[in-house]
Amino acid sequence: TRRITVRDIAAAKQRGEKWPMLTAYDAMTASVFDEAGIPVLLVGDSMGNCHLGYDSTVPVTMDEITMLSAAVVRGTRRALIVGDLPFGSYQEGPTQALRNATRLVKEAGVGAVKLEGGERSAHQIELLVSSGIPVMAHIGLTPQSVNAFGGYPVQGRGEEAAQQLLRDAKAVQDAGAFAVVLELVPAELAAEVTTMLHVPTVGIGAGPECDAQVLVWTDMAGMTGGRLPRFVKQYARLREVLGDAARSFADEVVGGAYPAPEHSFH
Ligand code: KIV
Ligand code: NA
Numbered sequence: 001t002r003r004i005t006v007r008d009i010a011a012a013k014q015r016g017e018k019w020p021m022l023t024a025y026d027a028m029t030a031s032v033f034d035e036a037g038i039p040v041l042l043v044g045d046s047m048g049n050c051h052l053g054y055d056s057t058v059p060v061t062m063d064e065i066t067m068l069s070a071a072v073v074r075g076t077r078r079a080l081i082v083g084d085l086p087f088g089s090y091q092e093g094p095t096q097a098l099r100n101a102t103r104l105v106k107e108a109g110v111g112a113v114k115l116e117g118g119e120r121s122a123h124q125i126e127l128l129v130s131s132g133i134p135v136m137a138h139i140g141l142t143p144q145s146v147n148a149f150g151g152y153p154v155q156g157r158g159e160e161a162a163q164q165l166l167r168d169a170k171a172v173q174d175a176g177a178f179a180v181v182l183e184l185v186p187a188e189l190a191a192e193v194t195t196m197l198h199v200p201t202v203g204i205g206a207g208p209e210c211d212a213q214v215l216v217w218t219d220m221a222g223m224t225g226g227r228l229p230r231f232v233k234q235y236a237r238l239r240e241v242l243g244d245a246a247r248s249f250a251d252e253v254v255g256g257a258y259p260a261p262e263h264s265f266h
Pocket of ligand 2: 045084
């Protein structure tokens with residue numbers, strides 16, 4: 001078996017095939033998704049919220065992304081692994097972006113990187129791509145800018161915002177991105193972007209017309225606690241399952257039912 005590459009991703013759009021993407025932050029979970037046939041795994045900076053206990057993606061560092069990306073690469077054989085460039089690791093300019101993307105490729109072994117921003121990040125994308133590093137772009141709601149957005153509002157509403165989103169999509173494609181995440185964009189506008197671009201769109205809260213769909217794995221599997229965004233569908237109730245297992249273990253230890261004779265050595 002060989003890994004999925006960005007060329008396979010391009011071919012899927014030619015054939016009109018939709019594909020799924022999930023986040024992963026550790027080797028074992030990644031191996032489950034790899035065995036389930038998920039072709040692309042993102043080591044997202046959503047690890048800030050979902051894995052590291054921060055309350056946004058903003059504090060996530062290159063060291064954290066590099067360590068967890070390496071774990072996800074080690075846990076998988078077939079999936080294309082995309083490492084997210086965290087806040088502050090590419091905003092200074094193309095040279096900084098190349099230094100940090102190179103680190104993810106060399107130290108973690110990712111097959112591509114992702115960064116946020118449309119027109120504003122085009123120069124970074126151009127240098128990475130011309131240096132041989134495939135780039136997934138990310139436009140619409142870009143969570144690293146939460147302090148500027150003042151929250152996580154739907155993007156591209158109104159004529160002016162829609163025109164800007166179309167310019168951003170065109171800019172990242174022209175800069176050489178192999179795919180574009182569209183986050184929290186009205187379905188009609190996401191459909192328009194998907195038709196306009198020859199590279200695939202990867203929707204999250206962007207309706208059914210995108211070429212691919214991505215979800216944060218802990219949301220998708222019902223592991224995340226508390227309120228979830230409207231675009232999330234939970235395909236399992238892992239939080240309940242795991243909590244029940246922990247409570248059963250605790251009860252049996254306290255009650256003396258575990259370990260039983262078959263778990264003991266004599
Ligand atoms: O970090 C992340 O999980 C992401 C996806 C939601 C696209 O950027
Ligand atoms: Na991200």
